[in-house]
Amino acid sequence: MPDDAWSPPSVLLTVDLVILTLRDGRLHILLVERGEAPFQGMSALPGGFLNHGGEEILDAAHRELSEETALASSWVHLEELGVYGESGRDPRGRVVSVAHLAIAPGLPDPVAGTDAFDAAWIPANAVLSGEVELAFDHRRIARDGIEHARTKLEFSSLATAFCGTEFTIAELQHVYEAVWGTSLDTRNFYRKVQAAKGFIIPAGTDRRRTGGRPARLYRAGPKTILFPPLIRPTMSATEENTRGEEE
Amino acid sequence: MPDDAWSPPSVLLTVDLVILTLRDGRLHILLVERGEAPFQGMSALPGGFLNHGGEEILDAAHRELSEETALASSWVHLEELGVYGESGRDPRGRVVSVAHLAIAPGLPDPVAGTDAFDAAWIPANAVLSGEVELAFDHRRIARDGIEHARTKLEFSSLATAFCGTEFTIAELQHVYEAVWGTSLDTRNFYRKVQAAKGFIIPAGTDRRRTGGRPARLYRAGPKTILFPPLIRPTMSATEENTRGEEE
DNA sequence: GGAATAGTGTCTTTAAGACACTATCAA
């Protein structure tokens, strides 16, 4: 299709990161304050341009992740979320962003990235509700990322990525409740996580706290796909999912 | 992060299309023969660079689709599949492709796009098996697209996009069988498509063929999400989905 | 014993899977 002396338009590529974690039982997302125009002073997702020298997109995401969270990359689940490339989304020109989703276990209070940015964990709800405004189309990216995480929790063992190496079933339940924003029946939850063979495996040891029966500890099992899946209670049947208009 | 006199690297953006249809009961994918280097003469997915002037990515995908299939765009389901941007994937330089999945009802034999390309429907199996070689990383894109379609058939009403406006339940079953590559029990299939309320609605009329009882005709219903879903028989439980190595 | 947390068992309903025959039409 290219003609003789025709050259295709080029675009700038960024990666943006939806980094989720649990803090005091609630789902939080990592936001940075933009230090420069455009949207200077506004909250935004961590991210940035690809490096020169043919950096891979996924490598760039890992680089941004460790720059923002100072977190050992191997600890963190990272996956592609989608492309955001509408022509009006960045006032600097045609900037196409590849969004990624990262799931981290709870981190120490100060985020303390190696970058100078002011970074903070913000409750996911504050972003979803629009209470916190984000630069660019980052609110939509954040929404998509959170929705993606919710769905992945149903069919994959992703939930364990929110926990440390060892965790109790109650902790795992709190992960599901926090991410889904629902509350679950303890008995059914125990039944289901244990029915999904390969999801969690007993660590042998117990964890004792002040008062109360000690909890058995588990580790993530070898399976990444849950069967049977843990379907979230909402939206199962009654919800709306009607097509727009017929032709 | 950009320094004072720093400018980010730019990339070329393409769209690639995995266009699937059913021909004589088998899943086919549209391939074109490349008219120029690189990979001249080799089969490839339809696609091309974005137009100048800030063309939207999805618009570019629609444009390529109609250039290749001469198909009314409103008939066709089109959605983003993912980004393919490994630095070595295109010898011309850093070319990042946004892959899309398109599902079309059976088309008349000659593809007859408006472009000069030699385009043809190839059985999906020939691509999956490697019997037909594709340029670039297009085999992986095709594999991902087919797998995506298979999964979407389980949870969405996508299957109707392979049919005309009116179709019989037997035809719908053939869609599932062709895309999944399995054979299904007729009775269970009838039960399930009818249990998923809003999936298909009776068109009132019958279709008569030569010999045999006339079949009731249906149209796509208003629901896009299937509940209960139609889970494919394979992979339900017994399959492997083990994590690579711990840590 | 009391407070705190961890863990379990049963019943009902829904949906999946397996399985073979009846219905309607044209020739």
Added chain:
DNA sequence: TTGATAGTGTCTTAAAGACACTATTCC
């Protein structure tokens, strides 16, 4: 009546949802 295609009904098993009590520890 035969050939061809369309459509259906039952039983068993798997899993979801609802629901309340027992177990273990620390004080």
